[in-house]
Amino acid sequence: MFQRIDHVGIACHNLEEKIEFYESTFGLVVVSREVNEEQGVKEAMLHVADGEHGSSYVQLLQPLHPDxxxxxxxxxxxxxxxxxxxxxxxxxxxxxxxxxxxxxxxxERPRHGSMGASIAFLHPKDVGGVLTELVETPRQ
Ligand code: CMX
Ligand code: CO
Known part of the structure; x- marks a missing residue:
């Protein structure tokens, strides 16, 4: 069912500081920055690797509001x-x-995710405490 790990989502207080850390420490490169009001986040995708079934990223997430x-x-x-x-x-x-x-x-139905993806979340309580996201990337 799963083709790859598309991304690992990391919560942070300060997106710009965290981007700077990932760039300078790991040499990762930001490929997309978005504000997603529906998800309540300001976020950046940093490219990690390309594989047979697509690419993988780190997704850095800063909340738009505490709630x-x-x-x-x-x-x-x-x-x-x-x-x-x-x-x-x-x-x-x-x-x-x-x-x-x-x-x-x-x-209940797929929502809009980063870089044009269709996404949906599974409840962490049913996945051993892991919030799990399904990601369908747009066709090239
Ligand atoms: N991982 C694991 N467990 C989590 C969790 C997470 N990320 N977020 C919440 N939980 C747990 C809490 O610890 C809590 O457990 P306890 O009852 O044992 O304390 C329980 O889930 C309920 O948490 P809550 O703080 O009361 O929060 P809500 O129930 O209001 O919301 C959730 C939890 C998962 C339904 C909500 O975070 C959600 O809808 N997430 C999906 C959307 C999302 O995360 N968007 C941001 C990313 C967008 C993107 O990737 O593009
Ligand atoms: Co995500």
């Missing part, structure tokens, strides 16, 4: 890994297959 998914996470747990995003060929099909196995979907 958002990432804002609540930061106040409860502090900075760190927020979610894992897996690449799938067909997000609607993956959602249906996974829901059929009893895992709760947070999203």
């Amino acid at each position: 958002t998914a990432v804002g609540k996470y930061l106040s409860k747990r502090g900075e760190g890994v927020h979610h894992i995003g897996y690449g799938v060929a067909d997000v609607a099909k993956a959602m249906a297959d996974i829901a059929g196995k009893g895992v709760r979907l947070i999203d």
